[in-house]
Amino acid sequence: MKIDGFRGQLITADHADYETARAIWNGTVDRRPRLIARCSGTADVAAAVRFARDHDLEITVRGGGHNVAGTAVCDDGIVIDLSAMRAVWVDRAGGTARVQGGALWGDVDHETQAHGLATTGGIVSHTGVAGVTLGGGIGFLMRKHGLVVDNLLAAEVVTAEGSIVRASADDHPDLFWALRGGGGNFGVVTSFRFALHPLGPTVMAGPVFWAADDTADVLGFYRDFAADAPDELGTVVRLGTVPPLPGIPEDQHWRPAIAVNCCYAGAVEDGERAVRALRGFGRPLVDLLAPSPYVAFQSGIDATVLHGWHYRWKSTNLADLSDETIAVIADHAYAAGSPRSCVVMFHFGGAVVRVPHEATAYAGRDVAHNIVIEGVWLPDESGEHAAAETAWARRFLQALQPHRSGGVYVNFLDFDDDTSRVREAYGDHTYRRLAEVKAKYDPDNTFHHNKNIRPG
Numbered sequence: 542m543k544i545d546g547f548r549g550q551l552i553t554a555d556h557a558d559y560e561t562a563r564a565i566w567n568g569t570v571d572r573r574p575r576l577i578a579r580c581s582g583t584a585d586v587a588a589a590v591r592f593a594r595d596h597d598l599e600i601t602v603r604g605g606g607h608n609v610a611g612t613a614v615c616d617d618g619i620v621i622d623l624s625a626m627r628a629v630w631v632d633r634a635g636g637t638a639r640v641q642g643g644a645l646w647g648d649v650d651h652e653t654q655a656h657g658l659a660t661t662g663g664i665v666s667h668t669g670v671a672g673v674t675l676g677g678g679i680g681f682l683m684r685k686h687g688l689v690v691d692n693l694l695a696a697e698v699v700t701a702e703g704s705i706v707r708a709s710a711d712d713h714p715d716l717f718w719a720l721r722g723g724g725g726n727f728g729v730v731t732s733f734r735f736a737l738h739p740l741g742p743t744v745m746a747g748p749v750f751w752a753a754d755d756t757a758d759v760l761g762f763y764r765d766f767a768a769d770a771p772d773e774l775g776t777v778v779r780l781g782t783v784p785p786l787p788g789i790p791e792d793q794h795w796r797p798a799i800a801v802n803c804c805y806a807g808a809v810e811d812g813e814r815a816v817r818a819l820r821g822f823g824r825p826l827v828d829l830l831a832p833s834p835y836v837a838f839q840s841g842i843d844a845t846v847l848h849g850w851h852y853r854w855k856s857t858n859l860a861d862l863s864d865e866t867i868a869v870i871a872d873h874a875y876a877a878g879s880p881r882s883c884v885v886m887f888h889f890g891g892a893v894v895r896v897p898h899e900a901t902a903y904a905g906r907d908v909a910h911n912i913v914i915e916g917v918w919l920p921d922e923s924g925e926h927a928a929a930e931t932a933w934a935r936r937f938l939q940a941l942q943p944h945r946s947g948g949v950y951v952n953f954l955d956f957d958d959d960t961s962r963v964r965e966a967y968g969d970h971t972y973r974r975l976a977e978v979k980a981k982y983d984p985d986n987t988f989h990h991n992k993n994i995r996p997g
């Protein structure tokens with residue numbers, strides 16, 4: 542197979558790299574595309590889009606390959622693969638970075654921190670910049686600096702017709718609005734320009750763990766602690782077992798536990814003060830909160846979510862952490878069969894909620910927390926494990942029903958979630974507006990292998 546003017550790698554089933562090129566983060570996804578077009582730049586992306594359209598091929602777009610639903614690959618179609626486009630250029634004087642569409646968050650943190658700068662990004666360094674950004678983008682720095690999309694200044698996009706356009710506040714502003722939350726529906730983003738902020742390079746950061754038996758008390762304390770926290774303090778709660786990570790005593794490994802992971806986006810001394818009450822609460826099992834290089838902190842949990850393991854997620858936004866919600870969480874969080882299954886809760890507020898709703902297509906600004914229930918099993922574990930972890934995640938979500946705020950983060954939807962949940966992620970008003978932009982830029986729904994917004 543040949544694509545005119547294509548300079549990257551074309552990978553078909555007979556190619557030595559085919560098996561690794563079609564694999565993505567979630568090992569349950571086993572799809573066999575007809576062609577993987579590993580692009581070397583924007584011109585290749587445009588050529589691949591035009592080729593796919595001319596040959597009536599199903600298109601998927603791969604950034605970091607992390608979407609749990611596996612939307613980056615399809616059977617029998619073409620994968621427009623940006624994994625070789627990972628460059629990051631920092632404009633220190635301008636306080637911005639240009640990031641190619643296949644970069645990972647580790648690439649961004651590495652380059653920006655060399656200048657003592659950072660922007661809000663995902664909490665695992667091997668997650669893709671593109672997918673995270675296009676869904677909205679949540680992370681430790683969001684309460685201080687806004688969502689990832691609040692830091693997006695411009696994007697270069699290859700449209701469904703194969704033309705190259707710039708989207709920003711001044712160029713195609715309707716497209717720019719839709720890209721900031723509407724996912725991969727509007728074209729292939731070949732580069733992003735982000736605003737950067739001074740940070741670190743040393744920050745007060747890390748997790749504190751308590752025994753699972755203390756969960757209700759810890760969450761009760763955390764609810765008020767997080768509500769009163771300064772914008773600089775980002776926290777993410779994790780319930781499951783203590784992972785066998787460096788720095789954690791071996792006798793604690795795999796013990797059921799709740800952790801609050803913190804990152805203070807400001808001076809270390811201020812961070813020490815901001816987390817003092819948390820560290821002093823109850824009887825922590827392990828306290829790893831310490832001045833740390835931001836880059837090291839941002840990859841600290843990478844090994845708990847490895848490529849190729851099997852995953853099934855269920856997620857929702859939470860109205861608040863009422864006593865009843867806490868009771869449901871404490872009851873279900875440790876009932877998974879696998880020690881790798883876990884629950885992750887992000888805390889919002891701060892700068893996220895101060896951006897007007899209409900400004901971007903991200904629709905969940907006013908939630909207090911969201912929760913992701915992550916069923917995990919190993920590739921060589923039997924079908925029984927798959928069924929058990931999946932059933933646990935579904936049961937847990939069901940039990941949370943009365944406590945949901947309505948709404949879900951689109952990037953946490955799995956392949957078996959009802960398609961109505963895409964509309965739920967945006968709400969009717971934003972969904973309708975997104976459908977209008979879709980009708981303008983992709984009227985044939987060429988980009989539909991995603992959390993799809995139908996042209997309307």
Ligand SMILES: Cc1cc2nc3c(=O)[nH]c(=O)nc-3n(C[C@H](O)[C@H](O)[C@H](O)COP(=O)(O)OP(=O)(O)OC[C@H]3O[C@@H](n4cnc5c(N)ncnc54)[C@H](O)[C@@H]3O)c2cc1C
Pocket residue numbers: 566601602603604605606607608609611612613623642643662663664665668669670671672673674675676677678679680724725726728729730731846952953990991992
């Ligand atoms: C371990 C882990 C940690 C995570 N942590 C966070 C977090 O901290 N914050 C957060 O917000 N989310 C987080 N997520 C969720 C994440 O936002 C989604 O999984 C996201 O889709 C990943 O982006 P990707 O580029 O790696 O995905 P891919 O699987 O490569 O792509 C997913 C979809 O995004 C679109 N897409 C990808 N690249 C492009 C592009 N260049 N142009 C146009 N469309 C494109 C396509 O529609 C594609 O189907 C995490 C996920 C995982 C697995």
